[in-house]
Amino acid sequence: MSISGPPFSQYLWQCAQSPEEKPGTFFPDWAYNLKAFIPGAIVAVDKRSNLKHCHATVVTDISLCCGLGEDELCKALSTFKHPRREGEWMGDDPGRLLLEFSEAVRGYISVSRLTRVLPCSPARVLIVNETVSYRRLAKTQVGKVDGVLEIGSSFGECTQILTKHAAAVIGIDNSQELVEESRRRYPFCRIELLNCFQDPLQLQRLCSQLQDRCENFKIFVDIGGERSSTAVCRILVLLDEVVRGSLCAPCLVVVKCKSLSAAAAASCDERATICNLLDWWHRCAAPTSTRQQRKWGISREHG
Ligand SMILES: C[S@@+](CC[C@H](N)C(=O)[O-])C[C@H]1O[C@@H](n2cnc3c(N)ncnc32)[C@H](O)[C@@H]1O
Structure with missing residues (x-):
């Protein structure tokens, strides 16, 4: 299988934080x-x-x-x-x-x-480099009319911030240990055990629950800042497939990933918007090794 075009292709893709910024601060152009x-x-x-x-x-x-x-x-x-x-x-x-x-x-x-609070239109994909800024966006960009999905809830720190501010929140993580611990620490949060790559149908069900109950739908993705951009790109493709055609499409997708943040900073214009999204996407989503190629079942050719 070759790499398809970018997911959320009608969205404004922006570099909200480059690797140069201090934790908790944003790219000045953005x-x-x-x-x-x-x-x-x-x-x-x-x-x-x-x-x-x-x-x-x-x-x-x-x-x-x-x-x-x-x-x-x-x-x-x-x-x-x-x-x-x-x-x-x-x-x-x-x-x-x-x-x-x-x-x-x-x-x-x-x-x-x-x-x-960024308006819902245009819908955006925002890329950040580290956790403090990711959580700052969780704290400020979510309000009482929003349903929020967090992928990679870990100990539940960010999920609890989102839960305090939003109408409804579901955090998901693929580690049973972390899900149990986060439920123990934050019993008022809804945290589900799910590897989104293995069970896209369940991912879709959880998204629908949030979309049905809330005015706006927002997604936060942090499966580990050091993860390869290929893995993070696969999640974005999956999310796009899962929510495509739904009445309440996400108006904000925040992604924390160091390598994507560096790639976004190197390819954006003076308004921090990624230029030539198609080329940029193919560079970021391509597997960097044959091991990754086998894992994701995709070749380095453009789709
Ligand atoms: C850096 S932590 C997230 C920290 C969290 N965003 C916060 O601010 O507290 C990344 C988490 O992503 C989870 N993760 C990695 N791959 C995943 C997948 N395919 N599905 C669900 N969770 C995943 C890991 O288990 C880990 O707990």
Whole structure:
């Protein structure tokens, strides 16, 4: 069998973090996406804990405040540090934004505590290099209307973060020991024993359960940052097959993989979007050894 074209081919594939970035930080060409605080944007408000945050809607038209275009504004805000103390009333200014938490509750919050929740359209595949940034996305990009699948739940650390924020979450792992331990540590989380390569039908059933119950569907994939990009690419192909044609397609797929992050950083444009996705995919998905070729049953030829 030869390598087929990229899965999620209509999605925006972006390098959210290159191997150069410090843990917990994002690729500068991409990071401004998280600071696009235009009116109506949903933002996650940091409450200084991995397990707490809330989403709110931006009310202030900040572009009127400082006269910058949207792109310039987002770049400026991504490096903005507000000098004043927390809790100080300032009114409308570029350092604080008026947010609406619910119909009756509004308040001014420092931009340094806000992360934009990426809109569901365009749908994206985001590639990160390490765990802190992966979990930062889990913490900020998931809210009360989302169903989330995490592949590679391990001890359940990230699954519990997702569970605190989303409407419904299923973590899966292929290690019985880790599944038992994570269930013991986080009894409120749903964690299933599953090797997604061996039981795609069960993977499909779990996806459907989340898709049926929630407004949006999001997927986080971390089967080990050091794993070859071939293995991670196989999971993405499988996921695409499993969810294709469903009414609630995933609007966000976050992938943690060191080799994919390096390959994405080397092939993206100034907006951190991977250029020439087809070629890039064939390079990443190709087995790097004959052993891998046998394991995945694919040749290095382009499909
Ligand atoms: C690095 S850990 C994930 C850590 C987790 N994302 C977190 O932030 O706490 C990778 C996990 O992927 C699991 N894994 C590897 N291949 C898998 C597969 N085919 N199906 C399900 N889980 C898999 C491993 O057992 C391991 O626990």
